[in-house]
Amino acid sequence: MMDSKRDKDQVADCDKITAGLLKSRTGEFDLESILFLKLRGLGIHDLGCIGECMTLERLDLSGNNVSTVAPLASLRQLIVLNLSSNRISNLEPLRTCESLQSLNVAGNNISSIENLHCLQSLKKLDNIRFKDNTYNYTNPVCRNASFRTIVLEMFPNIKVLDGERVVGRGSDLYQLCKDIDDTIKAGLYKNGQLVERPDCKPWVEDNYWEIRRSNNAIIDEAYKQFNDVLHECRLLNNRATHVISQTERSMSLKKQPKQYAI
Template sequence: MSGIQIIYSNETLATVRSSYIDNQTDFAKITAALLKSKTGEFDLESILYLKLRGLGICDLGCIGECINLERLDLSGNNITSLIPLASLKLLLVLNLSANRITNLEPICNCDNLQSLNVAANLISSVEHLHCLHSLRKLESIRLKDNTFSYNNPVCKNTSYRNLILEMFPNIKVVDGERVVGRGSDLYQLCKDIDESLKGFYKNGPLPDVPDCKPWVEEGFWDLKRSNNAIIEEAYKQFNDVLHECRLLNNRAAHVIAQTERALSMKNQPKQYVL
């Protein structure tokens, strides 16, 4: 009986491997069928969030037809060309980490992009970042990730971070680190100073202040709702991980229950009918 079980196990394993290889071949190019199976949406224009992580994709295929897409995760694939992404005008969050990308120019058409992750690619010089200058709403960009030892050749140039700060006036996060003195941090600091000054002059007249023009543009200190997209993406990815953990836990509990039943039946005393 044990020999039969081993042969059956090997045949099953061979079938699984064959199926996995076929699926990886199918995933090499993004097709309408793949998108519909992953999202359950029949109409590609209805897709708002798409996660295609680690599927061996090298051709973006019809991804450009998802014109209402807001969040896209293509990390851990073999992508080299981003041309189909040029039509995604509403895209807010884009994760392209761990691919083989050298040219970011097609992304410059994604006018609403707020968060971009291109860590672990082949971006070689700061000149390849100039094409992103038109992304005025960009708040977070990542070219390296020390947690996973992700990097780009351009990161060897110590001036690339300063270039990013000059290019994007609204940038708040670079390589996962919050930019000091920008956004809500500076807003809170100035607010605290104002409150302190009010308390200082509470018991006396305010000094005469000469008329002068503000040194920043109107609305500079205002908090922007666009930062919510980054937070929502983080929550979304965290919830995805929790969901996968729950599935693994349920599968493990099922296997344990089956094993316990099998052992209990095996240990039962044999009964003979006379």
Template sequence: MDPRNNKDQTSEHARISPEMLKSRTGEFDLESILFLKLRSLGLQDLGCIGECLNLERLDLSNNHITHLAPLSSLKQMVALNLSYNRISSLEPLASCDNLQTLNVAGNLLCSVENLQCLKGLRRLESIRLRDPVYNLTNPLCANGSYRHAVLDMIPSVRVIDGERVTGTGSDLYHLCKDIDNSIKRFIGSGAVEVSGAIKPWVEEGYWELKPAQSSIIEETYKQFSDILQECKELSRRADDAIAQAERTLNIRGDTNSYVF
């Protein structure tokens, strides 16, 4: 085989073309494509993806993508998975007004400032920058307070890295945030010696139950139990919804799944 022909085939495969999209979706018109999964194809160039003007869900995970310019025209996109690529800028996503879910874990985002372009996305509720299950992260995640910065920058966000940070179920997150801020203020005031031998935060016996605290602790356990029960109910409803969706897909003969 001529090495040049092999190179041409590789180059063609690394770029999204109308032929590729039509063959994978069965749609003749690119504007008719609503859902698209192009995972693990070695893609480097997004090519004509911007012509899929009505695209709502797009999975481009596990490729070699660096530039997102063609995505700027996808005004209807609701969910986008860009995990495990080579992306260092999200600027083109600033015009994706309907975006609600964004997964960019496993890329090259070095600073929370790289997310400034997302501030205007009023419907963005979920963003994933780190995925410990698949060992995916971004350089900005090395800063332990990056989640707080993201939440302050994009107030519409309710879920960061799969954890709810606002709304029902977010109490633990805010408790940890308050504790973290209190510790920083305490250390910053010079009231504690940071260097030297490590000392316990509180005196011995501080956490032992005292009669006067029993009612408070009892109420805390009750609240925790209520939240746990609510989570179980949400899980049950999710299982029902998934089962119903699977039955619908089986009826239509379409077994493809879109993971975001």
């Protein structure tokens, strides 16, 4: 009975960020000493005292029930912020996070371009994610046909948008991959119907894509981002295999001699 009560108390503690929760997760006695914090998937809906972590540089709050980010306004040294898969519709408090370079808000309730104007004051912000196809995360604002163009105009310093490098080294590769992906998608359909994929031998072994995990928060986050890219490559590999198989079948049929009735 006591164990059951203790479990309920621990769950209740996760609903709201408290000093006790932060100290137990990081091992730090002083909230201002915390530099990296991962609170992913804990059911948090109230950010509580998170604003007291004045020196915080990296924060992961993905997969929670957060609807307001007001307590984050005091985190002026925050560099990387992951708020994906929450219930956020207003980003206004983030305008004071002047050190912010990377922001992930995919999978929230951001509904209009106007909700993004507050981020224009963040001159160091060069990596923004509003949608993540790997996890099927998006925002209502992404339905706007001109969304990508508008965002690139609003944030002239942006280097990476929704996981795709748009300027600088590597941007040509991202554009090439996008063009290839579009071509592959077009090849998946014939006369408007999705063509069934035949059995094909994979290009690599199943465990080729697996990576080892780490208990280090920084390395773990790097692994997560890298694993996301590998997952996208996996999907691209599957689609490419299908199109190649379809092309080979088509070429094989063309090479067969024509039969004439006598």
